[in-house]
Amino acid sequence: KAGVTQTPRYLIKTRGQQVTLSCSPISGHRSVSWYQQTPGQGLQFLFEYFSETQRNKGNFPGRFSGRQFSNSRSEMNVSTLELGDSALYLCASSAGAGNLGEQYFGPGTRLTVT
Amino acid sequence: SQQGEEDPQALSIQEGENATMNCSYKTSINNLQWYRQNSGRGLVHLILIRSNEREKHSGRLRVTLDTSKKSSSLLITASRAADTASYFCATNAGNMLTFGGGTRLMVKP
Numbered sequence: 001k002a003g004v005t006q007t008p009r010y011l012i013k014t015r016g017q018q019v020t021l022s023c024s025p026i027s028g029h030r031s032v033s034w035y036q037q038t039p040g041q042g043l044q045f046l047f048e049y050f051s052e053t054q055r056n057k058g059n060f061p062g063r064f065s066g067r068q069f070s071n072s073r074s075e076m077n078v079s080t081l082e083l084g085d086s087a088l089y090l091c092a093s094s095a096g097a098g099n100l101g102e103q104y105f106g107p108g109t110r111l112t113v114t
Numbered sequence: 115s116q117q118g119e120e121d122p123q124a125l126s127i128q129e130g131e132n133a134t135m136n137c138s139y140k141t142s143i144n145n146l147q148w149y150r151q152n153s154g155r156g157l158v159h160l161i162l163i164r165s166n167e168r169e170k171h172s173g174r175l176r177v178t179l180d181t182s183k184k185s186s187s188l189l190i191t192a193s194r195a196a197d198t199a200s201y202f203c204a205t206n207a208g209n210m211l212t213f214g215g216g217t218r219l220m221v222k223p
Contacts, residue, residue: 042213042215048209048210055209098209100144102159103157104159105156
């Protein structure tokens with residue numbers, strides 16, 4: 001099976017802009033979770049989608065949003081970018097909901113906000 | 115805030131030696147997972163231990179879980195240079211995975 005893919009791999013944006021990141025899960029996986037990784041805050045859970053529904057959300061402002069399509073592909077959007085949004089954004093897929101099982105991670109999208 | 119905290123934050127050993135990393139967490143969990151991350155890349159799942167299990171093995175990896183102390187340890191035996199990476203514990207509680215700060219392991223050839 002092909003692994004989790006994320007596009008783009010690298011992105012440079014300017015403060016105030018918005019960005020959309022994409023994640024394609026492993027075939028057959030219906031759960032997609034998003035994480036933000038920074039040197040200061042570590043790995044933080046953003047949200048989980050299962051069967052096109054957001055199941056859980058981490059402690060992030062409303063500027064961070066996401067969605068999942070019927071083919072389980074997911075996108076996350078960050079509006080009004082701030083310098084502090086510079087991070088590695090990771091998505092992970094799993095067969096079941098609730099992050100109860102093994103998570104398969106993509107390579108990440110490195111976002112730099114200038 | 116982070117549910118799990120790893121100890122030590124960094125560890126440097128010689129090839130062939132064993133490496134032990136510890137993880138402490140704060141609340142009741144469904145399971146605890148360990149992941150490895152090579153420099154700035156995606157995480158790779160290593161092992162999952164359920165809350166009713168005390169010990170689990172996978173190849174050169176041994177994980178223990180003590181729910182009374184809210185702690186877990188990961189032992190890598192006979193380490194190799196290729197084991198150089200960051201290791202994270204992640205606890206599942208309330209259908210969310212919460213990661214610790216990680217242990218940076220360096221294995222010198």
